Amino acid sequence: MLLLCAMVAQAEGIKVQDGGVERVDGRYLLHARLDFHLNPDVLEALESGVPLVFDLHLKILRKGVWFWASPVWERHLRFQIRYRALSDIYQVVGLDTGRLGNYATRNAALAALGDIRGVELPTTLHLSPNATYEVALHMELDRESLPLPLRLIAYLTPAWHVSNGWSQWPLPK
């Protein structure tokens, strides 16, 4: 039973399928594909009209330093996914950009949420030419954005701890 629970717990969450940084015309563009496997409780909340906000945390770090050392650059991008009952669609909204996407199915909306494409990284950073840098990505369900009554359960229940940990890719020179 414990093993089963562990397997279920392992299956749920956010998994980074692939990703990387490419340099196109002097710009750094980040691509990543994330799979969302949400817990039924979370999905039920979504279906019940509770908007879910995911926080995409990006960092540029110098390789070899402690992970918790101050990053060279970091940025938070917030996305909201919600269900609209009248039109029976799922909306994904970039809260920072205002970009809106309507999707007929939940899976399509989650796929769109996990499809991070062409996120531009800054080029004006004073990076040491001799050092190696990495780009780290972390996607997490923002429990602070949940409705207040739900927040307590979200903090106390592991099902609501939806995250992928940190994924890192080298920053090409």
Added chain:
Amino acid sequence: MACFERVESMAVAEVIRRLRRMKSLPVVAFVTLLLFNLHLLSDAVQKSAELTRWFLPLLGISVLGLVALAVLLGVNVVRLMRRYRHDAAGSRLTGRMVVLFAVLSLVPASIVYYYSMNFLMRGIDSWFDVKIDKAMENALELNQASLGVNQRYLMKYTERLMLDLGDESEAALALTLDELRREAGAIELTLMRDNGKVLASSNEDPTVLVASRPRAEIMQQLHTGANYVGLVPDEADAGLQIRVVVHHPRGRELILQALYPTSEHVSKLSAELEEAYNRYKELAYLRTSLKLSFSLALFLVLMFSLLTALLAAFHTARKLVSPVARIAAATRAVAKGDYDQRLPVPEKRDELRFLVSSFNTMTLRLAQARDAAARSQRKVELQRAYLQTVLTRLSSGVMTFDDDLRLRTANPAAREILGVGLDTYIEHSLEELGTISARMKQFAEALQEPLEDNVHEWREEVVLVGGDGRQVLMCSTTPFAQPEQGSVGHVVLFDDITTFVQAQRDAAWAEVARRLAHEIKNPLTPIQLAAERLRRKYLKRMPPEDAGVLDRATHTIVQQVEAMKSMVDAFSDYARPPRMQAEPLEADALFAEVLDLYRSAGGVVVEADLGASEVLIEADPVRLRQVLHNLMKNALEALEGRSDGRVRVTTREVGEEDARFLELRVEDNGAGFDEELLGRLFEPYVTTKAKGTGLGLAIVKKIVEEHGGIIGAENGAEGASIVLRLPVIGEGRGSASLTKESRSA
């Protein structure tokens, strides 16, 4: 200076009192902070914008605060239990008050909590009543149905538009599309191939150059052969649009997408309905969480109230009980004899203040009484010690007896005179004291009568005879009152006057002897010389008849003067101080020697029954021989003129373990002693005989007493009997055992 010190100590006491008052200040501050925190938490629950994000930290602080309160309460409970177990003063009262407070606060708080929870739960459930739920569902469906009719119409209409396109070229299609869009009133028309490639597009806004493309899932639906119609928010999410995507009805590989507007009114209504529905669904979903949050908040408030009430109960109980507990503790101390207990007087003028003041007054008076008692006790002890010292220094023996004639005290002189360690016989009766030794028996017997009869001022000479000789005590008893026992005690005072009596007697007789020598003996020589001169001068000149008379007369004078001289010499011998040369000897052997002299003389029958041959006594052999000679001479003189005269001499050992005596008994079968003289028989010049000095028995008595013995005389069945007893010091070899009979002259 003393005044300054007092002022200083009062100031210190005031500071301590204030600090004590401030002791509960941190707890009050903590509870206030916790209450404020709960208030903030309540605001956060009510969605105060700033506080919402602080909900969880506030919740955590509240829980930690409550845990701290619980720990504080636990510490108080443990401390109370420990005090209760050690039976500390006030612990039971505090416990009872705390339990009372706990019940008083717990019961109403629990009732309020129960009904509040019920009310809250039912209230929340009633918000999401089944009917409202259904109404919301129906409203949504109605809206969807209403829009659905329109959508189906628009799908048919779009299919007809697709047919109207015909087989025109792509350039022509663009123009036709624009015209069709205007006719249809669509926002945008886009013609695409099956693979999604846009062939032509027309938008009512000429600035929009890129056509909206259907999502992949719509394309997938189309690939399955089904057309798509759906309601979508517009790009600005301000209104609704109807998106229709259809195949070519005749199988051409073309797809037409049309975006139709909905009326502003419908859009607005739909948006509001959707917003309300979404909100309702969200709240319905959050119902459980809401209940949990409210329950938690209520629980926290309940716990806060309860814990605060219990802590307040502890504090109040302590405050109320502490003066009582202090009084109880101080009372215990007073019961144990500590009368210096003084309690701080409470400031409030109430019954406790009166109680504490009274207690302080009581202990003050007790302490004063104790000090007075101690002073009296000290005085009594000093007096007792003084008396004890006096009694110790006294050469007279002092003993006290209670009403039951039990020994209460005996001074060292008493122990020394009686030769008994009386300390071990305290509380023993006079009768029991008599069992200690033969002398103590005589002493007890002498005292028995005057003590029992409560004779006032009894005074008598008591003679004790024991193993170590004869002892003369001058005893006196006096009864005295014992107020504490309500009875009469007796004090016995005695002195050992043995030496004094002996010395007195010796001195008296020495004076007699001196006077005799001076008054009697001195004239005797001239008398004798005168008589002899008369005889020498006139005997030859006188006629024979007269010469015969003179001869007899002068002879008698000379003879009587000689007799008087020898009498005075004998008396001088008696009065002379003793020159004892005592040595251990077997008396029987000595007596046998003396008796042999009388036996060889013939005449009176001398019977000897010497049965104490193994007994050793300490005696001067010359003087002891004189004793027997005198007794024998006395007996023989008493038997003069009797043909059947018989003297019987017997010895034997008598007495007890600690007082053994050699008894010598000399009996004759003569006329016996004159009864009138029996009491004075051993005094000088007491005699019934015509001849003799009257000193024989007096000398015997003197020698016997010099040897620590006693002597007595009695008339037996046949004649006189003299009995003397001398102390035994041990066992001899037993060389002379004699039972003989012989006749003396």
